[in-house]
Amino acid sequence: xxNEILRVENLQTYFNTEAGVAWAVDGVGFTLYENExxxxxxxxxxxxxxxxxxxxxxIPNPPGFIHGGQIFxxxxxxxxxxxxxxxxxxxxxxxxxxxxxxxxxxxxxxxxDQVAEAVQIHHKASRWExxxxxxxxxxxxxxxxxxxxxxxxPHQFSGGMRQRVMIAMALVLRPSILIADEPTxxxxxxxxxxxxxxxxxxxxxxxxxxILITHDMAxxxxxxxxxxxxxxxxxxxxxxxxxxxxxxxxxxxxGLLKSLPDPRNKxxxxxxxPGMVPSILDLPKGCSFADRCPDRMARCExxxxxxxxxxxxxxxxxxxxxxxxxxxxxxxxxxxxEAASNESPATGDPTQPITMEDKA
Amino acid sequence: xxxEDTSMREALVKDESGLLSIENLKMYFPIYxxxxxxxxxxxxxxxxxxxxxxxxxxxxxxxxxxCGKSTMGRTIIRLSEPTSGNMWxxxxxxxxxxxSELDRNEMRPIRAxxxxxxxxxxxxxxxxxxxxxxxxxxxxxxxxQLGRKQRWTRSIELLERVGLSEKQAFxxxxxxxxxxxxxxxxxxxxxTNPRLIxxxxxVSALDVSIQAQxxxxxxxxxxxxxxxxxxxxxxxxxxxxxxxxxxxxxxxxMAEAADSRELYxxxxxxxxxxxxxxxxxxxxxxxxxxxxxxxGDVPSPVKKPSGCGFRTRCQIAQPDCSEKVPTLVxxxxxxxxxxxxxxxxHFVACPHAARWNELISKSVQGMNQxxxxxxxxxxxxxx
Numbered sequence: 001x002x003n004e005i006l007r008v009e010n011l012q013t014y015f016n017t018e019a020g021v022a023w024a025v026d027g028v029g030f031t032l033y034e035n036e037x038x039x040x041x042x043x044x045x046x047x048x049x050x051x052x053x054x055x056x057x058x059i060p061n062p063p064g065f066i067h068g069g070q071i072f073x074x075x076x077x078x079x080x081x082x083x084x085x086x087x088x089x090x091x092x093x094x095x096x097x098x099x100x101x102x103x104x105x106x107x108x109x110x111x112x113d114q115v116a117e118a119v120q121i122h123h124k125a126s127r128w129e130x131x132x133x134x135x136x137x138x139x140x141x142x143x144x145x146x147x148x149x150x151x152x153x154p155h156q157f158s159g160g161m162r163q164r165v166m167i168a169m170a171l172v173l174r175p176s177i178l179i180a181d182e183p184t185x186x187x188x189x190x191x192x193x194x195x196x197x198x199x200x201x202x203x204x205x206x207x208x209x210x211i212l213i214t215h216d217m218a219x220x221x222x223x224x225x226x227x228x229x230x231x232x233x234x235x236x237x238x239x240x241x242x243x244x245x246x247x248x249x250x251x252x253x254x255g256l257l258k259s260l261p262d263p264r265n266k267x268x269x270x271x272x273x274p275g276m277v278p279s280i281l282d283l284p285k286g287c288s289f290a291d292r293c294p295d296r297m298a299r300c301e302x303x304x305x306x307x308x309x310x311x312x313x314x315x316x317x318x319x320x321x322x323x324x325x326x327x328x329x330x331x332x333x334x335x336x337x338e339a340a341s342n343e344s345p346a347t348g349d350p351t352q353p354i355t356m357e358d359k360a
Numbered sequence: 361x362x363x364e365d366t367s368m369r370e371a372l373v374k375d376e377s378g379l380l381s382i383e384n385l386k387m388y389f390p391i392y393x394x395x396x397x398x399x400x401x402x403x404x405x406x407x408x409x410x411x412x413x414x415x416x417x418x419x420x421x422x423x424x425x426x427c428g429k430s431t432m433g434r435t436i437i438r439l440s441e442p443t444s445g446n447m448w449x450x451x452x453x454x455x456x457x458x459x460s461e462l463d464r465n466e467m468r469p470i471r472a473x474x475x476x477x478x479x480x481x482x483x484x485x486x487x488x489x490x491x492x493x494x495x496x497x498x499x500x501x502x503x504x505q506l507g508r509k510q511r512w513t514r515s516i517e518l519l520e521r522v523g524l525s526e527k528q529a530f531x532x533x534x535x536x537x538x539x540x541x542x543x544x545x546x547x548x549x550x551x552t553n554p555r556l557i558x559x560x561x562x563v564s565a566l567d568v569s570i571q572a573q574x575x576x577x578x579x580x581x582x583x584x585x586x587x588x589x590x591x592x593x594x595x596x597x598x599x600x601x602x603x604x605x606x607x608x609x610x611x612x613x614m615a616e617a618a619d620s621r622e623l624y625x626x627x628x629x630x631x632x633x634x635x636x637x638x639x640x641x642x643x644x645x646x647x648x649x650x651x652x653x654x655x656g657d658v659p660s661p662v663k664k665p666s667g668c669g670f671r672t673r674c675q676i677a678q679p680d681c682s683e684k685v686p687t688l689v690x691x692x693x694x695x696x697x698x699x700x701x702x703x704x705x706h707f708v709a710c711p712h713a714a715r716w717n718e719l720i721s722k723s724v725q726g727m728n729q730x731x732x733x734x735x736x737x738x739x740x741x742x743x
Contacts, residue, residue: 043567144656158657188424188594190654193638197653215568218597218640241644259572260642261601263624269579270572270601276537277567 005209006032006055006094006177011069013047013054016062022280024050024064026233029307032177037203037210039224039241041217041256045277047233048213052179055211056094057086073177091118095170097163099182104166105154111138112150115169122173137168140205141198160191164198171202178203179211184219196223217260221245226313229253232288233280235307239314249316249328251293287319295320372412372448373456379556379588380436381412385445385460387428387435391662403661405431407612408445410688415555418582418589420603420620422596422635424658428612429592433558436590437474438467449474452555472502475549479561481541485533485548492529495519495548502552518547522577539570546577550585558590563598575602596639600624605705608632611661611669614688618706628691628708630674630716668710676719678712686711 013025025047032038040048053059055071057078071078073094078086098104106114115138116130125133131150139146141164154162163183170178180199184192196219203210212223220227220241227244229237229252237250248254258271275292284290290300297319305319310326320328372378387406390399405428413419421429434440436447438459447459452473459470475498478484485494495515499506506514516526522543533541542562549557559578563571575598581587593599599606600620607617608631616629627633637652654673659665665672667682674681688707691714712719 043569160657188658189596190424190634190638191657192640193651193653196640216640217568218642221642221644221646222640245642245644256568257642259569261572261575261597262642263597263600264641264646266601266621269576272572272576273569274573276539276570 002033002036004031005034005074007070007072008051008055009070009072011051011054011071012067013050013059013064014067015064017281019281023233023283024280025054027069028230028233028235029069030228030235030238032209032211034176034209035203035207036225037200037212037223039220039227040211040213040230041215041220041227042230043215043277045232045280046230047280048230049181050233051230052096052181052211052213055179056090056096057081058096088122091170091175092122092173093175094177094179095173095175096179096181097166097170097183099185102159102162102186105162107154110151110153111157111165114154115165115172118169118172133172134168137172138165140202141165141168141171142194143168159187160194163187163191163195167195167198167202171206174206175208177209177211179213181213182215183212185214185216192219199223217245217257229256232278232283234288235315235317236289237314237316238307239311243311243314247311247314249310249314249321250289250318251295251320252289255292255294287317369446369448369456369458372450377414379413379415379450381446381448382436383410383446383448385409385432385435385447386443387431387440388443401662404612404664405661406435406442407664408685409609409612409614411607411614411617413556413588413590415588416582416586417604418591418602420599420606421590421592421609422594422599422606423609424594424635426611426658426661427609428661429609430560432609433476433560433590433592436558437471437476438462439476449556469502472498472552473554474556474558475552475554477542477545477549477557477559477562479564481538481545481565482533484545485541487533490530490532491519491524491536491544492516494533494544495529495551498548498552515547515551518550519544521550521581522547523573537570538566539573542566542574543577546574546581550581553585554587556588556590558592560592561594562591564593564595571598578602596635608635611658611664613669613685614707614709615670616706616708616710617688622706626706628706628713628716629670629710630676630713631670633716634673634675675723676712676716678719681712 009029011025011028015022015024028047028051040051042048050059054066055078059066066079069079073089078089112131112134115134119125119130119133120127135146135150143149143161143164157165184195187195199210200223214220224241226240228235229244229250231252237244237248237253244253245257248257255273259273261270273292278284278288284301286301286303287305290296293300299319305317307315307317308321308323310316310321372381385406386408389403389405391401391403392398393400409432421432423429431440435442436459442460445460448456449459449470450456451470462470492512492515495518496511499511499514516529519529520526524540524543536544563574566574579602582589591599591602603620605617606620606623608615608629610631616623616627616632623632624636627636634652634654637648641648652675656673659672665682667684668686671677671681686709688709691706691708
């Protein structure tokens with residue numbers, strides 16, 4: 001078992017709104033190991049970005065607040081630390097890059113100043129030393145002709161180059177964890193390929209870990225070792241990338257994967273998940289996916305399923321499964337998302353024996 | 361489909377199945393600067409585009425930001441004025457008209473036949489109007505024979521057809537989710553009985569599970585109403601799913617055009633190859649054969665490279681690529697992997713595309729021999 005570097009336990013981040021308290025993140029927990037890429041996927045409003053911001057205590061307060069939970073970084077609980085301690089961790093130990101490379105850089109400072117700032121503050125380096133470090137890291141992230149561009153301003157860079165500058169800023173202190181929140185969503189696909197390749201290369205060089213937050217399942221498949229699937233502020237499934245894509249357990253994960261167009265295996269119609277994501281202000285009492293779920297049972301609407309172990313590293317929040325058993329315990333096996341497509345329904349999967357009737 | 365001859369109007373008159381034929385369409389944006397606001401430069405957003413679209417088919421248009429794909433959609437419906445070029449359109453009455461030459465009054469009845477669906481469902485709906493009114497508004501202009509009551513009935517029908525309910529007609533756009541708003545945008549586009557719908561990134565702003573719903577809805581409506589789509593998007597997987605044919609654009613020019621399956625299985629243009637290879641695949645077990653990672657960024661359309669616009673990033677760029685802009689030429693018919701062959705119309709704007717294997721192995725060798733000259737990536741090597 002690799003060494004654990006970050007562990008989030010039962011994180012609850014709520015927001016006060018005019019319409020009541022929004023449970024943006026409600027009981028999220030996961031572990032990040034050394035030198036791995038952990039993906040957090042989910043649709044908008046699933047709480048993936050709020051989880052990331054909570055780790056660095058970047059939640060704007062008010063209206064947001066961390067209601068409960070613990071975040072252990074190398075054994076130290078970040079939630080209980082004061083502002084000064086968190087400031088020392090930000091950038092040096094855990095750093096973050098954001099989706100919008102256009103708005104995350106300060107337009108009135110040069111690139112070199114912005115990258116060097118962290119070195120000056122954290123390492124008490126001189127202006128000149130910091131500038132040298134900045135030049136080195138900018139070269140590492142692949143800015144062409146670095147020396148000539150150090151005194152350029154952000155608007156003189158393209159979107160892909162700005163995202164490289166963001167990565168340079170995040171990595172200049174060699175942090176052990178990089179949190180990347182939708183780092184390539186605003187970029188074109190050929191630039192996305194460049195940035196993703198760069199992130200993996202730098203991860204190997206610095207032996208750090210990455211938390212990659214994205215809505216794009218394909219990016220997850222290419223980048224991540226393990227995946228956390230979130231829906232409505234809760235973890236629905238955690239597993240290795242292979243388990244999530246090839247042995248996914250949760251009806252939501254399955255539905256999400258089936259709704260992707262796959263040019264290698266063309267279908268006349270895309271499978272869909274009916275309905276829409278419920279509002280986090282008005283979450284159902286039971287499982288938050290129940291009203292869209294093809295395998296819904298009576299008990300799903302009454303109570304929330306716990307997160308169950310269904311494999312070594314594989315956990316799922318669904319009543320179809322039982323603690324410690326890899327196969328569903330109810331009669332309905334494969335999600336009836338198939339029915340939405342024009343194909344004939346899947347014939348019974350021999351690996352999923354039918355053991356019991358629905359107890360509820 | 362695409363040709364250099366100028367008889368495209370006659371071709372469209374003769375061929376009943378054609379709906380729209382674009383011929384050497386150019387759209388330049390002037391840039392003004394200096395004290396006297398003189399024109400200092402030109403953005404060549406569209407630099408000579410030609411294609412033909414048939415009734416009932418879906419043409420997918422892909423490319424990166426700034427390639428001119430949205431400008432093309434907007435120019436067809438004359439939201440942007442074309443600089444030159446012809447757009448022959450067969451109207452419902454059967455006449456062939458040139459959209460480039462129509463004035464405002466002549467264009468108005470055509471707008472009922474060509475409708476648009478926009479990317480951003482948050483800003484394309486008037487926040488002060490109820491959904492019912494939003495859908496009724498185009499009818500008031502284009503279908504004056506309908507009374508208010510008939511328009512209302514029709515807008516309810518359309519709402520129900522796109523999966524919303526009658527009582528939602530009294531609500532305002534902010535009360536709807538992104539997917540629902542896009543459904544409202546689709547209902548509005550359908551209200552005038554259009555024949556051609558230009559969908560500019562219609563699902564890009566939506567969550568994955570909602571994307572699939574909207575794509576399926578668009579396909580159902582196409583069958584039901586016999587619609588023709590121009591589907592503009594940057595997401596190649598979605599475009600491949602919905603399109604019969606795909607045109608790949610780069611810096612205001614078309615790089616390649618072919619049947620969607622053919623384009624996917626046999627990309628010819630170096631840019632299409634790179635684009636397809638850059639798309640991540642949602643399968644961790646799938647190992648991609650040698651990913652092509654393009655160096656650098658798309659050049660600014662203000663300072664387009666001479667000759668082929670792609671040559672600055674092209675892996676097989678040759679000295680003569682800077683000399684003239686390559687035109688789309690047809691390739692021969694190609695056998696598929698399963699031994700079926702289609703007489704697909706495959707057009708490529710690259711004179712060296714056929715020699716890809718030979719040229720790419722040369723360029724890889726060149727790199728292995730330790731030529732650290734990075735300029736080789738950005739400029740074609742001199743002979």
